[in-house]
Amino acid sequence: MRIGIDISRMATIARTGTEHYTGEVVAAIARRDAVNTYTLYCNQPPARLPSLGANMTVRCIPLPRLWTHVRLSGEVLRHPPDVLFIPAHVLPLGAPLVRRMRTVVTVHDLGYVRYPEAHTAAQRLYLQMSTIWSARAASHLIAVSAATRNDLVRLAGVSPNRITVVHHGVAERFRRALADSSRTRAITGGDEPYFLYVGTVQPRKNLARVIAAFADASRRLTGCGMAPILVIAGKRGWLSEGIARRAAEVGIADRVRFVGYVADDDLPALYHGALAFVFPSLYEGFGMPVLEAMACGAPVLTSNSSSLPEVAGDAALIVDPLDTGAIAEGMVRLVCDAALRQELRQRGYRRAAQFTWDRCAEETLRVLYG
Known part of the structure; x- marks a missing residue:
């Protein structure tokens, strides 16, 4: 199986939750799976890259703006993997056009809906468009907690059958x-x-x-x-x-x-x-x-x-x-x-x-x- 993973968050130096999640889950997948073939997509080289197996290739495809929706969309339209995994919310706009490609998106929270006053108007608009659209367009969702799963069902109208809860780990x-x-x-x-x-x-x-x-x-x-x-x-x-x-x-x-x-x-x-x-x-x-x-x-x-x-x-x-x-x-x-x-x-x-x-x-x- 050919699996593509968006690792663009790993380029961030001052990492917070979603950046840490991306790096840790990719490193753990590398330790566990030497069979499937992986392409790891990024806009720029990651600040810290975990040890990768011979079955994993990093593909840097730079673009100054709109990388996810333009550059990554174009890449998966031209060379679609069997599965595209997005570890942090934003599914490329072109991904649903590839009918034979399964798409999996991790949704970390819907804080902008629960606490809109804690976000700028621009942030709320972007998160509403990207997170809700991704949640509805992806083949399947990973929620990082049962609480997030419940928010997806109640606030985004996602069927619970399309959501799997997978908790984070703790770094060694x-x-x-x-x-x-x-x-x-x-x-x-x-x-x-x-x-x-x-x-x-x-x-x-x-x-x-x-x-x-x-x-x-x-x-x-x-x-x-x-x-x-x-x-x-x-x-x-x-x-x-x-x-x-x-x-x-x-x-x-x-x-x-x-x-x-x-x-x-x-x-x-x-x-x-x-x-x-x-x-x-x-x-x-x-x-x-x-x-x-x-x-x-x-x-x-x-x-x-x-x-x-x-x-x-x-x-x-x-x-x-x-x-x-x-x-x-x-x-x-x-x-x-x-x-x-x-x-x-x-x-x-x-x-x-x-x-x-x-x-x-x-x-x-x-x-x-x-």
Whole structure:
């Protein structure tokens, strides 16, 4: 069988969720399948390419703009594989014209529908046109969680028979996390114990409430013998300016540190060194940082919304993301209750062990085979 995969997301240097997913699932497929023939399509050479088998060929087909719908469409129209796999939402417009080619698209979330205020008008228009059209035009869809599958059925009108849920895995580098105080000190700017958030700085991540909750928790923790800081790691997204101002508004600007995007190699030590990982997001299609933190041994506080309870299971402190007081209470408990931290740490290790990229690749290959 000839399988084509769009790996264009792998050219991104500062990778976030969909870029990591593409790289990890391609690497895991390469480890598991030496039989089928693969063509990996890209606009420019990937920043980091995993070890590939002799049955895999990278085909760079550059075009400055509209690469997916013009250049990739033309490629699969002229030289169609048996199966075209799109790991991140956007099916080429020309793909449905190839009747004998099966198309499989991974849909990561429908956040622009659930939280339109967290996206620009241009983003909403593009995502509506590309994601909904791809969801309806593809032969089959992979949803990264049952929550995303349910959104596709309810919000996009996709038949559940056309959707298979395949969870993400956890990269092996997170399972080997070790304490590295010099590395974490260089990132956080000090030796204080810290709550940690990792992800894009944008309203959907609920960071304004996290900062307000941290201010409340800090006041309640006065005299308890521990004065943690809040470390927010991630690149700035849309409307991030208001989030950055929030710390000053609640009087704790000196206790909140925005450290920017953290390189992949530095993340395990940062997770491992955290007092707790705080991720009460309003909406996630999967929530990969939750599992990464668990795999590194960080106790996790997350929200009861969207996919997050599905991913966290019984291994996290679950709160209502709209209740600032509940988030603050969770932070106080995590500081004051060492036994709770240890229990969540052990549960997190066990939970993260259930999610592997090899399993993700095996289930993805079953979908590709049809």
